[in-house]
Amino acid sequence: MKHIISMLMENESGALSRVAGLFSARGYNIHALTVAPTEDDSLSRLTLVTSGTSAQIEQVVKHLNRLVDVVKVLDLTEGEHIERELMLIKLSATGDMREEYKRLADIFRGDIVDVTSTTYTIQMVGKSQKLDAFIDTIDPVLILETVRSGTVGVMRGEKSLHV
């Protein structure tokens, strides 16, 4: 099962490689990873998507907690949460497809953010599965480029990840 693990870590050089190194050294996989500073300059927030049995995930979380640069860890998938991913997808858009893509983008609540005579670039936000579903509707040969941010998320309600 997929798990979204979110953590606060010291905003120091090397912190990211400690997390990545832990995953490669112990044979855990990372489907997606995203990291950026928070409102507190001294902290950055890292979110990663991994998969495994509940015992494996428990072990992953324990090892993450053991890293000295990691301040707090939360498995978002354990409770009610909101997850989002951003995608920019560049499509070869000519002839009838121009109208079709616009309709599809509307259905998926995407925005066309760049247009040329032969291409559209669509921006879309949602759960990863929604982005997957959008990609599935497009003929692969017409996809020029896809870039995805990786999943970020927060717990629903008052529960939050903070120091």
Place this chain on the structure above:
Amino acid sequence: MEMTGAQILVHYLEDEGVEHIWGYPGGAVLPIYDALDTDADKLNHILVRHEQAAVHAADGYARSTGKPGVVLVTSGPGATNAVTGIATAYMDSIPMVCITGQVPTAMIGLDAFQEIDTVGITRPIVKHNFLVKDVNDLADTLKKAFYLATTGRPGPVVVDIPKDIQTAKSSYVYPQEVDMRSYLPVTKGHSGQIKKAVEMMLSAKRPILYSGGGSVLGDASAELTKLTHKLGFPIVQTLMGLGAFPASDKQSLGMLGMHGTYEANLSMHHSDLIIAIGARFDDRVTGNLEKFCPDAKIIHVDIDPASISKNVIVDIPIVGPVKQVLTEMNAILDETTLKSDKEALADWWSQIEEWRATNCLRYDTIGSKIKPQAAVESVWRATNGDAYVSSDVGQHQMYAAQYYPFDKPRRWINSGGLGTMGFGLPAAMGVQMAHPEATSICITGEGSIQMNIQELSTCLQYGLPVKIICLNNGFLGMVRQWQEFFYERRYSMSYMDSLPDFVKLAESYGHVGVRIEDPKTLDAQLEEVFSDKYKDRLVFVDILTDQQENVYPMIPAGAGLNEMILV
């Protein structure tokens, strides 16, 4: 007080109470070596002959005292040579601070002479590491390094200091406090869990205590002994834990695992409750996990939550310092009205005594060659079983663990996790430095000893009267044993050809060399080696042993604890 980074380091180490620092100079640590010359007062630097040995020596010091070992090496090859030593300490959770020099900050990333990404290379084998980028952070960073190395589950910490930071100036005050929001080691086990565990212990019919290196590292020997006596349960110990509970006590079933005793492994296998204390269910202990202790419930006490339910699923986990948890267990046992099942326990013991009666450590003494087991037993007698024994890795390591029973903790110094050949001699130096009056032995083989033999020179320089017991069978014995069992006796590259004359080698280094070839003179010769005559001399004892001897009992890889080969 205003001083350079190098001076800050030296003053800090003195203020931290560090007695010895093992190291080797080089370009990127010259300012530190200069400060050692000008500023060091009590701090004693020991010059080794190879950086790996510096780390093992600091490691031996740490294991035998409980204090952190401290190392100083230069950048590039100095740091990479130290890597094996750091990894050895990491695998066995040994408190250590390793200071490495680095090229000046302006040159980092430019492939400068003797530049290597030390922080990157050591990241997977340290508890934590630091690259100091500002001299104003140096003292605080050192404080954090010592705090991290010695608290919680101990481990090595590397502090990489660029050369310009060593010469830059800052004011120095010894930091009294350390503040790390992301590192909060557990100081107390959960009382509810401890209570539940004690209840489970008292209701068990075939219980067994399984104690590991954590009992030694956590200085919990007295509490463990008290608990074991109160409960009246059998106790087995891991390779890393030997000595935490006295081997001569009747309740001790010896070591468990791949080369453990028959009674230890069968008692584990047939138990209905395992109480794991500071042990981590290593593969050399459990054998095949699918066949591991089918009927047992498990209580696991460990300071590191990540050790719990890593290899086997645990019924009652208790995260906390072993000493504190055992103290609380003893207090509960003093007050509880619950009683253990005396009848079931008596049945259990009579079964265990049957297993013990197989006398699995017996060996054939007939023949003209010295048996390695006999050599270790003779060493035990000659030292009254009270020496500090450092070991290298291989058959001799197992013989030492089996035939030199330890009654005290911190006496048995070996690389259990990483299994580093070349560990023994430098570790024995570190032990000798910590305990100048004690007998410090290195039990080794002709393979392992050659991996750090250059340290004979260090021993001469500092007058370290280590006794080297080399069980010389002309083979990489453990490799040969596996080739005999599992590779149809194809002894590929396990024969040691062109060996030096170790007696002459020792003599050329200015030490005493002794060769023992005859089983009849073994005891007398060893007695002389450990007599007052050689009290202040390093003696290299080259004992020619039976080439065919194997380590038994043995659990072959993939087998369960109940599937031992006895002879």
